[in-house]
Amino acid sequence: MLKGNTYETVVARSGYSLRKLEKAFHQFFTQSPPFLVITQPLVSEAYLILDALWFGKRFCLMLYRQSRSKLILHASFMSKEYGSLIAKDLILLKKRKYRITVVVSDGGTGIRKAVWQVYGHIPHQICLAHLHRQVINALGRHPKDIRVKQLKVIADHLWLIESREALMWWKEQLGKWTRDNREFLGENRTDTTGHWWYIHHGVRKAVKLLVSAPDASFVFLTHPLIPKTTNELEGQIGNLSAKQVIHQGLKRERTQSFLTWFIYFYNRRLLSQRKTEKA
Numbered sequence: 001m002l003k004g005n006t007y008e009t010v011v012a013r014s015g016y017s018l019r020k021l022e023k024a025f026h027q028f029f030t031q032s033p034p035f036l037v038i039t040q041p042l043v044s045e046a047y048l049i050l051d052a053l054w055f056g057k058r059f060c061l062m063l064y065r066q067s068r069s070k071l072i073l074h075a076s077f078m079s080k081e082y083g084s085l086i087a088k089d090l091i092l093l094k095k096r097k098y099r100i101t102v103v104v105s106d107g108g109t110g111i112r113k114a115v116w117q118v119y120g121h122i123p124h125q126i127c128l129a130h131l132h133r134q135v136i137n138a139l140g141r142h143p144k145d146i147r148v149k150q151l152k153v154i155a156d157h158l159w160l161i162e163s164r165e166a167l168m169w170w171k172e173q174l175g176k177w178t179r180d181n182r183e184f185l186g187e188n189r190t191d192t193t194g195h196w197w198y199i200h201h202g203v204r205k206a207v208k209l210l211v212s213a214p215d216a217s218f219v220f221l222t223h224p225l226i227p228k229t230t231n232e233l234e235g236q237i238g239n240l241s242a243k244q245v246i247h248q249g250l251k252r253e254r255t256q257s258f259l260t261w262f263i264y265f266y267n268r269r270l271l272s273q274r275k276t277e278k279a
Helices: 007-014 018-029 083-095 109-119 128-139 146-160 164-180 182-186 201-216 231-246 252-278
Strands: 047-055 059-066 072-078 102-105 124-126 188-190 196-198
Touching (some): 018 252, 047 231, 059 083, 072 252, 124 201, 128 201, 146 201, 164 201, 182 201, 231 252
Parallel strands (some): 047 102, 102 124
Antiparallel strands (some): 059 072
């Protein structure tokens, strides 16, 4: 809202004291923005993208946006990505008459449960970028073991899959690697108390994620217009994160109020531009 300006800059330009400006802004943040009506374009297919902006481990801002539209349909703050809270947001979008035919999100359990609860069995594309990132985090960016390197190559090939034939070939490669390295995956250690654990826990996690990929992250092969990632929304998440960094030091409640107002003005500017273009 301040276009990146600090209080000191506004003080210099306005002539008001810092104390007076802080008091005015804090009073402003105690209010909620008015409801902004956002009409949905008349399209046969409507893809809902949702993702969260996390503020450390304190809380997150869950954002809901329709693909190919920069307008944010809804935003809500949560301490965690609880399925019950996400379901409430999705029900609210339904009440506002937003028609949704496909959902694109990360693979969080809460999101999956909420989408199934509210929309039933509509196509749900799990973000390929999130999946790949989780796999690489589990394997490491520069693995030393030749077997893990081979698995990382298979994981990187996810981005090359653009047809069902390519997906079948990829599944065969993953299956072959799993069979050839069954003993490697099963290696474990036992301590003096009899407690045991798998040595290659990260590799096992990566394999589990990759095995789930064909059913979760390749819905776009059946519905070619579906975005394969939530990258459209992540650009806005980065913008919101940058705004929050500029105003670090605000209390949690004021941070939430600031971002709520920022989204309101952001949407209002886009709607104004849309009206100007139509005129």
